[in-house]
Amino acid sequence: MxxxxxxxxxxxxxxxxxxxxxxxxxxxxxxxxxxxxxxxxxxxxxxxxxxxxxxxxxxxxSKYFSMGKYYEWSIRNVLCKIIEKPNDVHKYIEQCYDLYCAGFGFMDNLGLGYGLGLTCSDDFNGKVDDFYPQIIEEVKRVILWLDSGKIVITGHSGEYQGVEYHDNRNAKEKEPTGYKIQK
Known part of the structure; x- marks a missing residue:
């Protein structure tokens, strides 16, 4: 870069x-x-x-640099921090929920499955420890999608829908793993 x-x-x-x-x-x-x-x-x-x-x-x-690349860079930074597991890792896991709410639907497993649980908790450290090592697998899946082009962030603002991206994942890859959909 x-x-x-x-x-x-x-x-x-x-x-x-x-x-x-x-x-x-x-x-x-x-x-x-x-x-x-x-x-x-x-x-x-x-x-x-x-x-x-x-x-x-x-x-x-912004005329010289892609906002899509910026968002991808930002998401990768969050994911790398979760893998590194610094003392304040809870804030990076919570950011996954914020990213999901901002329109990055492919962050659903991390955002809803892990991040949402932390936003409602006072005991970050006890809860975070329970997430490992499973959360690492979810992080690696998202990184793989970005690396392989299954998720391509365009950076174009969809106004009310958040930042747009192309989702080239198959149906199996889109299934939730960190939470269950209520029917």
Whole structure:
């Protein structure tokens, strides 16, 4: 992944503060080579101290980087954290529920089967330990779908339906495993 692209993704996901991003804009030589001269002038002219600074930067940079790739990168980061199991892993498992609610229906097993249970619990650690190692299998399934192109995130906003994606999974792969549908 191109370093400029990675920094853009970190900006969109708010993993980098706007002041640090501003300093990066003024010092990163690859940025000038990546953007057109007009867009480079625009990005260095943004007033990053205003509330609209983030929006304006995203508007310029989104011409160069796919939002579909951004969402895939973001989902992969969450999934990798669940595999790594840091002390605060519960927040990444909960994010699976948020992703499902945001329109990523292929996250149903992780979101509804695991994430929803944590959003209603005060005892994260006890419950999280019960999820392992089964949750790892679900995470690996989603990663496999992304790797194989069975899930392709277009990044186009479907307005009220969330971010659109192409679901090329077969019926068996779409069956819920982490929860049961009530009939």
């Amino acid at each position: 191109h370093p400029v692209e990675l920094t853009f993704y970190k900006l969109v996901s708010k993993e980098i503060e706007l002041t640090k991003f501003e300093n990066w804009v003024y010092s990163e030589t690859a940025l000038e080579q990546t953007l057109s001269s007009d867009d480079y002038l625009e990005i260095i002219s943004i007033n990053y101290k205003t509330p609209s600074g983030l929006y304006e930067a995203q508007k310029v940079l």
